[in-house]
Amino acid sequence: MKKSNMIKFSAAALTFLGISATGVKPVKQPAQAASKRIKVISKQSVTVWTNYQKGRHVATHLKKGSSHFVYQTATDSMGNLWYRIGKKEWVMAKYFNQVKSAKKAKAKSKKTKRVKKARSAASLAASWSAPMGSKARAKAVVSLAKQQVGKAYVKGSKGPNAFDNASLVAYVYKQAAGVNTGSSTKSQVKKGIAVDPSSGFVEGDLLFWGSKNKPYNVAIYVGDGKYVTAAGDQQGVIQASLSTYFWPSRARRVL
Secondary structure, eight states: OOHHHHHHHHHHHHHHTTOBTTBOOOOOOOOOOOOEEEEEOOSSOEEEESOTTTOOEEEEEEOTTOEEEEOEEEEOTTSOEEEEEETTEEEEGGGEEEOOOHHHHHHHHHHHHHHHHHHHHHHHSTTOOOOTTOHHHHHHHHHHHHHTTTOEEOTTOBSSSEEOHHHHHHHHHHHHHOOOOOSSHHHHTTSSEEEOTTSOOOTTOEEEEEOSSSEEEEEEEEETTEEEEEOOTTTOEEEEEOOGGGOOSEEEEOO
16 A cells, blocks of 8 residues: 555544544533523622632622523532533532422422412311301312312222222312211212202202112212212213213202
8 A cells, every 4th residue: 555545544544533633632522411500699799710629710700690500510628519600610509599490380389379279178168067058168169179180090099199989079078168978979869958950050069870879970060061070990080071961860969
């Protein structure tokens, strides 16, 4: 092989390996992704340093409230935690708080509202001696019943994370209205006063399917032609619409 061809081949091989023909040069690594976002909480401006170990400060000071991404963390010889927020920009962690993502903050806010709403509904009428027909107690029952939608169906379970159809009714009425309906459809179908299924229902009515004294299913009427029930293993607790093909055989008004 000629000398000129040998030189060309060597240069090409070095280039392929990420080494320049003029000197050793490692292949450039991809930029490190940010691990989190932080926000300055210090009242005074925060100094930025070139290194977390005996570095010199740069002409940059971070103001309170400013936010930055963290690309690396390290601990110095004194045990202090540091964040790298730029190529050669380090700051002490004690002057910062982590910023939660908008999605997480929104999800937490929604969860807090649901918990507060559930507690409010559960305690709204639990200790009342309000008469039958109390609209406030009916609203509390409807609100708490709807909040159970999506939970699992487990036969014999009494809640609050899973129910069967009778235990769902017992839990909701006890927690929201202070009413003991009993723990079976057989006892629940005897509570309150009878309602003619053809005359229409009001919020909080109990709807039954099956025989007169031993119905196989019970639900809570929540208004607008809809009811909440623990439907079974496949569906869990659902909200469904009344249908002429699946109309309740009887109903009871316990509020």
